[in-house]
Amino acid sequence: MSAIPDADQRSWWRRNQMRAAPWLFLAPGIAFFAVYVILPIFQSFQISFYRWDGLGEARYIGLVNYRELLDDPAFYTSLRNNVKWLLLYLLAIPGGLFIALFLNQQVRGIRLYKSLFFFPFVISQVVVGLVFAWFYNPAIGLFNPLIGLFGLSPMNVLGNPNTVTYGIIAAGLWPQVAYCMILYLTGLNAVDPEQVEAARLDGAKGWRMLWYVILPQLRPATFIAVVVTVIGALRSFDMISVMTNGGPFGSSRVLAYYMFEVSLSEYGFRMGYGAAIAVVLFLIMMVYIAFFLWRMWREERGA
Amino acid sequence: MRFTLKSAAAALALTTALAVPASAELTGTLRIFFNDQNPAPKEAMEGMVERFQAMHPDLNIELTLIDREANKTQIRNYLTANAPDVNGWYAGNRMRPYVNAGLFEDVSDLWDGPMGAELASTRPALTLDGKQWGVPYSYYQWGIYYRQDIFEELGLSVPATWEEEKANCQVILDSGRKCYTIGTRFLWTAGGWFDYLNLRTHGYDFHMALTAGEVEWTDDRVRETFANWRELLDMGAFIDDHTAYTWQEAQPFLVNGEAAAYLMGNFLVAPLREAGLTDDQLGFYQFPEITPGIPMAEDAPTDTLHIPAQARNKEAARAFLQYVASAENQTIVNEVLGQLPINRNASVADDKFIQAGFEMLSNATGGIAQFFDRDTDAEMASAGMEGFQEFMVMPDNLDAILTRLERVRQRIIAQ
Structure with a gap:
């Protein structure tokens, strides 16, 4: 004291x-x-210069993993599929918008309908994948009888290299549309009724009303929807793992799945090669994220 | 004081354990990670533990059952950190990564004893770098499981040659059925077809040289194997859309009579019986001869137990493995599993398929292979089986597939 x-x-x-x-x-x-995000990024860069089976000694091999990547047909298949995912996944945004516009009305029980539309986002991606895998199953699935009603011949969606990626993307869109819908529903709550009124007095309606009055006010929602959808498309993994394991013969792989396959799956012991794939995926994401950060920064400065 | 007494006892036990295993005083905890949760293997393993416990009441045995697929990735974690005293795995090249990394205990000392002679048939499969790395408790045959009733209806007899096999298949196809069901979604089922076609076309030595990476995939002999496979593909012998099914999802085709046969391991019998096929409906035959005069070799994957190098109670683990290998235990365990014992003094269950398998494997003069993904390097296995699946769907891609496989082989050799 x-x-x-x-x-x-x-x-x-x-x-x-x-x-x-x-x-x-x-x-x-x-x-x-x-510790769990920044450090592993640098570790991935480091491991990608080594040959390492995850157990024994790691051996430095410089850029060999990357050179091999450039020569690997499976890498290009994955990259192509990533592009398909990226483009088609964006359909979730207009899809979600239109469902949100449709549900944005005051009728009895609308909350129930909204929850029903939101339901696929609540259940796990794994469950969605399983359900769709059964749906597409050529022996017991509902898909073939369904397209049979339109006179189409039966298809083996997940077993055919030409259709498999589209089949999985369709399954992935189901919850993603629901997610975008929720974003837009909250956005629609914030739309200024006075502006709508004013526009209506000026004679705007239908598409013109949507395009010039509603959508500009939904810009924050659109921005978030694009961000989560693009990131969702780039890291698509669970659906592929559950529905096809990247098959048939690797034709539904994307970079994230291929990375898992070569480094962590049953026959994967190539940590260095997996890390090299991760680095490439990271750089692709970086380009996109940097672009958005730059746009955000510019807008904030403008405001 | 206690410590020295204990280690003295351990040293004593080690020397005597080989001669009289049951008399060794085992204490402490024995942790076992077993890699199957299915009902029969679970029952078999729990039985083993119970009997071993009765022999060593002072030993505290902890048994953990791990899902078969999950174990394939978890093994890498538990062998390096917090290793059990005994773990389940597979024979053949599948042990290679863990042996190379020094994670499996060398158990050659057990094999040097009388046990070695009793298990002689699988010694090569457990040997890497001239040492033994585990102990087998069971194996099972592969072969063609077929619908006897359909064969009778069509007036077919069991084929012994490739020509007969194809002639039978044509009759089956003409009756509106498929010859073979298969589900290639998880690829390995196609590996079984490749193994047998290659073993029958060129024999055991060539197959082993190929899977060991000593033969080029673009070799003409490999092409001959694929040419035989292609004959079946061109006939339309396999069910459609097999890329979409797992091996379980392919079973209904056989049960419903839409396909007449299934090339598979003996573990197929249990689910088919459960699905309602009787022993009068279901039959088994050896994969027929393709190139005349080549000694018959078979696929018979061996399930094994190993001691991790970091195990804490290796003394108890060794005693346990010795008990596992004993004739008495192998008789009981394989009765439960519906598989074949490896110990030559064990008796074989009175079951139509197990008896057939026992006879076939006893006369497998060509040799016994493990399975494509256990005989080859892991990376080669994955690329190979993917190639087989692609070939089954697009046989015209063969050149591209073989070139790709050869590149993988070159890279593995270069390492």
Whole structure:
């Protein structure tokens, strides 16, 4: 119980509280983000220069993994499929928008309909994949009888290299449309009724109303929808794993799945090669994320 | 003090364990990770543990059952951290990564004893770099399971040669059925077809050289094997859309009589019996001869138990493996499993298919292969079976497939 010699020293915490507090609150988050996100990114870069089976000694081989990647037909198949996913997955955005517009009305039981449309997003991707795999199953699935009604001959959607990726994307769109729909439904709540009224007085209706009055007000929702959909498309993995395991003969692989296959699956022992694929996927995502960050920054400055 | 006493006892037990395993005083905990949760294997393993426990009441045995597929990836984790004392795995090249990484215990000392002579038939499959790395408890035959009633209806007899096989198939096709059911969604089923076609076309030595990576995939002999396969494909012998089915989903075609036969391991019998096929309806025959005069070799995958190098109670683990290998235990276990014992003094269950398998494997003068994905390097296995599936759907891609496989082989050799 001695007297405090210097008043200034005693109040360090008091003096700096305002500046220190946010960092203290952020510290756990930053620590975990650094250890589990930032560090592994650099580790992936490092491992991609090695030949390593995950158990024994890692051997430095420079750029060999990348050179091999350029020569690997499976890599190009995966890349092509990633592009297909990216483009077709974006259909979820207009899909979600139109369902949201349709559901944005006041009738009895609308909450029930909204929940029904939202349902696929609530259930796990794995379950969606399983259900669709049964749906497409040529022996017991409902898909073939269904297209039979339109006079089409039976198809083996998931067993045919030409159709398999589209079949999985269709399954993936089901929950993704629901997600976009929710984003737009909340966005529609924020649409200013006065502006709509004013537009109506000026004679706008239908498509013109949607395009010039509603959509501009939904821009924040659209922005988020595009971001989550593109990221969702690039990391599509669970559906492929559940529905086809990348087959038949590797034709439904995407980069994320191929990476898993070569490094972590039953026959995968090539950590270095897997890391090289991860690096390529990371760089593709980086380009996209950087573009969006730049756009966001520009818009914020403009505002 | 306690410590020295214990280690002295351990040393004593080690020396005596080989001679009189049952008399060794085992204490501590024995942790076992077994790689199957299906009813029969579970029952078999629990029985083994129970009997071993009765012999060593002071030993605390902890048994963990892991899903068969999950174990294939989990093994990498548990062998390197927190290893059990005994774990389940497979014979052949499938052991290679763990042997190379020093994660499996060398158990050659067990094989040097009388056990080695009793298990002689599988010694090569458990040997890598001149040492033995585990102990087998069971194996099973592969072959053609067929609908006897359909064969009778069509007036067919069991084929012994490739020509007869194809002639039978034509009759079956003409009756509006498919010859063979198969589900290639998980690829390995196609590996079974390749194994047999290659074993019958060129024999055991060539097959082993190919799977060991000593023969080029673009070799003309490999093409001959595929040419034989293509004959069946061109006939339309296999069910349609097989890429969409798992091996289980392919069973109804055989049960419903839409296909007449299934090339598969003996584990197929249990689900087919459950599905309602009687022993009068279901039959078994050896894959027929293709190139005359080549000694018959068979696929008979061996299920094994190993001691991780980092195990803590290796003394108890060794005693357990010795018990597992004993004739008494192998008789009981394989009765439960519906499979074949490896110990030559064990007796074989009184079951039509097990008896047929036992006789076939006893006369397999050509040799016994494990299975494509256990005989080859893991990377080659994955690329190979993917190629087989592609070939079954698009036989015209053969050149591209073989070139691709050869590239994989070259890369593996270069390492």
